Amino acid sequence: MNVDRLKEKITSKGMKFTHQRLVIYRSLCNSQDHPTAEMVYNQITEENPSISMGTVYKTLESFVNAGILQKFRDDQGLMRFDPVMETHSHLYCNDSSDIRDYKNPDLEELLHTFFKENQIDGFEVEEVSLVIKGKTK
Amino acid sequence: MNVDRLKEKITSKGMKFTHQRLVIYRSLCNSQDHPTAEMVYNQITEENPSISMGTVYKTLESFVNAGILQKFRDDQGLMRFDPVMETHSHLYCNDSSDIRDYKNPDLEELLHTFFKENQIDGFEVEEVSLVIKGKTK
């Protein structure tokens, strides 16, 4: 994604376009590993040593609120950030801390149908995602 | 569950039977709310003021390793403990921090079949659970 598209993405949500936001969002878009705030910080400070940890946290949170990023907790309790906004599940590797994306429209349809037909007493389902644990082959 | 059955549960895993372990495990068995270590601590210290926080953490972890409890992270990153060992999913209330159990054999069968028929490239599924978010009605 080029700078203009990144800028458009940020400003379209009513956020000021700053160098820090550009760098942080670009880092997310280029990563496949659902980085933590610290991983983002380590990556961007190689080229931008003056960006502070607090800014990384605050910026990531702003992006989540603006609907530009998703966040979720991993098993160690660390917050992970994800630029993929469509509904999808995650594959957790039992042998490492790898987390891969898993997206399957058939599965989504299956679950949607299931919960439509199987109402839960006293609970209204709004969102379902899967935690899939296993081994990388 | 009476004291003898609780004791049996603990010693059958090769663990020494101590007063602290009895009290902590009993607290878990009597709760429905997937308590955190701190919630367990607060509950048991009413009657057992000398049990330390460190012991609660260490004991809960020992129980998990022994296969007596399950643990999982909630959205706030807190570790939750659960005496229900069978596979089941959780209902997360969006309006509060309530977490209810959800168990449905049909759903488990459905998912089992799905992942048998839909192998994931480079990944071997071992365990699937659902994160179900929504509203308590």
Added chain:
DNA sequence: ATCCTAAACAGGAATTATTCCTATCTAAAA
């Protein structure tokens, strides 16, 4: 019943992810 020892415990310090605070700075609207 008493002794012995590995394991468990209490109490508190240390660690670590994350949030909070405040003075300074800057994007972008006027």
Added chain:
DNA sequence: TTTTAGATAGGAATAATTCCTGTTTAGGAT
């Protein structure tokens, strides 16, 4: 160019969890 609301840097504060150390104890051996 000026103005100012919002953004940032840097560091202090917070809070869940782990670690450390000296003391105690469960339960097998004597």
